[in-house]
Amino acid sequence: MTKPAISFWFEFASTYSYLSAMRIETLARERGVDIDWRPFLLGPIFAELGWSTSPFNLQPAKGAYMWRDMERQCERFSLPFTHPVPFPQNGIKAARIAWCLRKSEWIGSFVRAVYAAEFGQGQDISDAAFLACVLVDIGAPAKNVMQRIETGEVKDALRAEVEEAKRLGIFGAPSFVTPDGELFWGNDRLDEALDWALRHPG
C-alpha cells in the first residue's frame, strides 16, 4: 500500500488558498498524509468563462461577503489578515518559483511566507525583489531560482499545470485531489479531503 497523499492546488492570488496554505502541512503531518504541492493560475481558467478578473470583483455582493468572511475565518484560525491592494495580486512569478521548489525542502516555508506577506500584511507579492528576499530568508538558492523562472522551461511547465488543473475539473482554489481522483474545493473541505486521502491511499 502506498503512503496516503493529497495534491494541493493553490493560486497565490486566492484568499481562501491562504487559509489552507497556512494549515495544510500541520494537518497532513498529523494524519501521515504526503502533500503534492501544485501551484497554478486561475486567470486562464477564468478567462475561458469570459471573466477578466476575480469573481469577487465581478460580483460586488459576493466580494463584500468574502472579505468579511475572511476576517472571521482568520480569527477562527488565529491568522493575521489584511485586505491586499490591489486585489487580485499578480502571483505568476511566485507560482513559477513554487513550481521550481515543489519537490524541495523549501516548498512549505516559501508558500507560507508569500501568503503571510500578502494576506497577513497586505504586501505586493508580484515584486521580484520581494520574492528573492523570501528565498534568501528561507535559505533557498535565490539567485539560481530567480534565473530559472525566466526560462521557457519553467514558463511552459506552469502553463502545463493549468492545463492539468482543467483536466482534473478544477475551477477554483484551493482545490485538493486524492489519488483515486476525488476533487475537493475550498478551504472548508481541507479536513474532509485529508480524511478521504487517508481512507483511499490509491
Place this chain on the structure above:
Amino acid sequence: MTKPAISFWFEFASTYSYLSAMRIETLARERGVDIDWRPFLLGPIFAELGWSTSPFNLQPAKGAYMWRDMERQCERFSLPFTHPVPFPQNGIKAARIAWCLRKSEWIGSFVRAVYAAEFGQGQDISDAAFLACVLVDIGAPAKNVMQRIETGEVKDALRAEVEEAKRLGIFGAPSFVTPDGELFWGNDRLDEALDWALRHPG
C-alpha cells in the same frame, strides 16, 4: 436580553439549501436559537448579474463538482440524494406557500417535505397538486393556502423578500443573518452562524 435568533434565507431550487433545511431546526433547538424562516428567490438576483440560470449550469466544471460534492455531503449527513431533472426547479409556488406558513407551526415540516421530495427523490416541486398534497400531509389548511398564493398580496410579499435579501447583501443560498447583521453564506457556515447567533443575541 432577547432570545437568540437567526434568519434562515433559503431558495427551493438550491442544492445546498437542502442540506441546511433538513438540519437547521434540530441544530437551532439544541442551542436554544429561534429560526426566522425566510423563503426567497435567487432568479431575480442572478438576473441582475446577467445570468439566465444557475451558476452551476453556466459553469460546467463547477456544476459537475457540485453534484459530486452533494453526494458526499448527503452521505456525511445521512440524507438521501437524487439529482433532480430539470435543474434548477421552479420553486416559486413552494416559496409563496412557505411565506404564508412562515410564522406557523407547519413551516419546518413543509420546508423539509418539499426539499426531501426534490433532492431526496428527484420529484418536480413546481406542481401545484404535489404542493397541495404536502400541505394535506402535514395537516396545514391546504385549500386556503393554495388560494392565497395566487393573490397579489402574497406575490408582492415574496418580491419584497427578494428586495430585502439584496439589501442584506445576500447573493446565494442558503444564507443566515444574525440580529446584529452578520451574514453567513452556505451550508458550510450553518454551525458557525448558529454559534454567532448564540453569542450575539442582539
